[in-house]
Amino acid sequence: MKNPNLLVVPFPVQGHVNPFMNFSQKMVEHGCKISFVNTDVSHKRVMSSVGKQESLEESATIKLVSIPDGLEADDDRSDLGKLCDSIVSTMPSMLEKLIEDIHVNGGDRITCIVADVIMGWALEVGRKLGIKGIFFCTASAAMFALKYNIPKLIQDGIIDSNGFPITKGTFQISPSMPSMETEAIWWSNVYNPTTEKKIFKYLVHCMQNSNLAKWCICNTTYELEPSTLSCVPKLLPVGPLLRSYDNTNVTARSLGQFWEEDHSCIDWLNQQPRSSVLYVAFGSFTLFDQNRFNELALGLDLINRPFLWVVRQDNKMAFPNEFLGSKGKIVGWTPQLKVLNHPSIACFLSHCGWNSIIEGLYSGVPFLCWPYFTDQFRNRNYICNELKVGLGLNSDENGLVSRWEIKKKLDRLTSDEQIRTRSLELKETVMNNIAEGGGSSENVGRLLSWLKS
Incomplete structure (x- = not known):
């Protein structure tokens, strides 16, 4: 069969684009093709950063594509509540059109969508088009467990229906997991209550699609979060997902960066x-x-x-x-x-x-x-x-x-x-996890077997 053609959809901030790019480059090493979906604004920043270095031709196995996030050019994208509202009202239909265009224009058919946990709506698009899906958590396994257990947190009286902690202190998602402080409920420590309610509503919507994912992968290892991973059997640790500095192609190394890297700091560190x-x-x-x-x-x-x-x-x-x-x-x-x-x-x-x-x-x-x-x-x-x-x-x-x-x-x-x-x-x-025979390396192998089956 043809090699898998993955469509990857990260949340449009640098801290999510980076691990998605590292994962994509790992998949390319194993023969996959990648269509990397940024928002138009993120895409422009990435292309600007890369453009100052060299041509993109050598990175043809990772095709950079983009769709609008629905905001105006001068809107504040650090307002996460506004960004989440705009994403969910604009991007699903745009993603569907992008996939259809890829198929109509003779490109390899998308065989799997790899969606950021907080872009979970992308798996709804996949289901509609008959494309299988993977969830990707770019945060810790503990944070995935927190989001995954939102209904339980409400039921147990830890948070209210808007996602706000009901009391201050510690709580446990599961008896085998370490306790967490209520400040770990991250959507309630962002900006202001209005924004936090919007983020929570968006998060709940995204997490409702976790059942559409055959696999949920996470940038962690068994040894780092053993008790959490035992509580979420669906979660597959594939970390650490890291950039390769062995690659002689500067563009491939820097792909996905929103800002141009200053390599003069390495000369300075040498001294x-x-x-x-x-x-x-x-x-x-x-x-x-x-x-x-x-x-x-x-x-x-x-x-x-x-x-x-x-x-x-x-x-x-x-x-x-x-x-x-x-x-x-x-x-x-x-x-x-x-x-x-x-x-x-x-x-x-x-x-x-x-x-x-x-x-x-x-x-x-x-x-x-x-x-x-x-x-x-x-x-x-x-x-x-x-x-x-x-x-x-x-x-x-x-x-x-x-x-x-x-x-x-x-x-x-x-x-x-x-x-x-x-x-x-x-x-x-x-x-050791990414060495041959390591836990994460074995999990990547399992993932690839499924993708190629």
């Missing part, structure tokens, strides 16, 4: 002593106010060690007048996995997005945790309390993480040999 550099990166969504930005900048001066700080091009904050930054390098975007694997990196000051956690664990790097929103608070607790490979930064009475707190926790982290040892042990465990 720094081993295990000396604090790497600071807060992902694609975190927004600082001026006070927090000032404290971070002045904290980096205070630590008196080299730092590599990612300040995105869309940052609107001004550097404080007192900021020297003489020991550091500031860049707009990095090849993060390559940075984290560099021998000069000592630790990672992170917002605790799941991709960053997976990349940090794979690299054996301890974490300083400063979550921003959604699942990042639960991820911080997981890193600090369950895996014990990091320390959390605490806010003062004004809700501010001070420069002194940054210095104090960094000093503690870098002098703690036990954390460093645990980080390196976890690195080996995580790496």
Whole structure:
């Protein structure tokens, strides 16, 4: 038979596009073809980033296509409630038309839709067109279990019908799973109640389609989340899903990035002593106010060690007048996995997005945790309390993480040999999963057998 032709549909933010692209490239290595569906806005950003590097011809096995998200060009896409409303009212019909166009124009027929858990409506489109489906959770298995168990959370009185926690404290989805804080209910810590209600309603709609998926895959491993994976037997761990830096084709390596990567940081890291550099990166969504930005900048001066700080091009904050930054390098975007694997990196000051956690664990790097929103608070607790490979930064009475707190926790982290040892042990465990015979590698094999059957 012909090789499978997968249509992949990530949620239109960098933190979801990245693991989808890593998964797509892994599938291509096994003979699959990919139609990668971004929104028009995300597609434009990806093409702009790639266009500055080289031609896309060598990446022909991953065909980049796009459909509108329904918002106007100047609408605020960081308003997740507005974005979710627009996606669900616009994109299903557009996706159906795209698939029909692919089929009519003589392209290989789509054999399977791989839909982001929070683009679950795409599987409804697949059912209508007779195309089988896979669910892909780009967050942790624990977050999938949380979404999957929304009806139970309502029934047990943990959340109300709008998704808001009824009481503060801890709860358990299952007796065999670790307890979670109510702040782990990520859709209720985003912005404001109106937006949160919209996100919850959208989420419930997407999760209703989980029964349409033959497989649900997740960027995790058995060893990282054993109890959670035993509670959700349908969930198949295929992580860590990572970019390949062995590929000589720069475009294939950078495909899916919303910003052009600054590779000069690697030359700079080459000049720094081993295990000396604090790497600071807060992902694609975190927004600082001026006070927090000032404290971070002045904290980096205070630590008196080299730092590599990612300040995105869309940052609107001004550097404080007192900021020297003489020991550091500031860049707009990095090849993060390559940075984290560099021998000069000592630790990672992170917002605790799941991709960053997976990349940090794979690299054996301890974490300083400063979550921003959604699942990042639960991820911080997981890193600090369950895996014990990091320390959390605490806010003062004004809700501010001070420069002194940054210095104090960094000093503690870098002098703690036990954390460093645990980080390196976890690195080996995580790496073994994608080696031949590893758990995730075997699961990818099962997935491919099903796709090709």
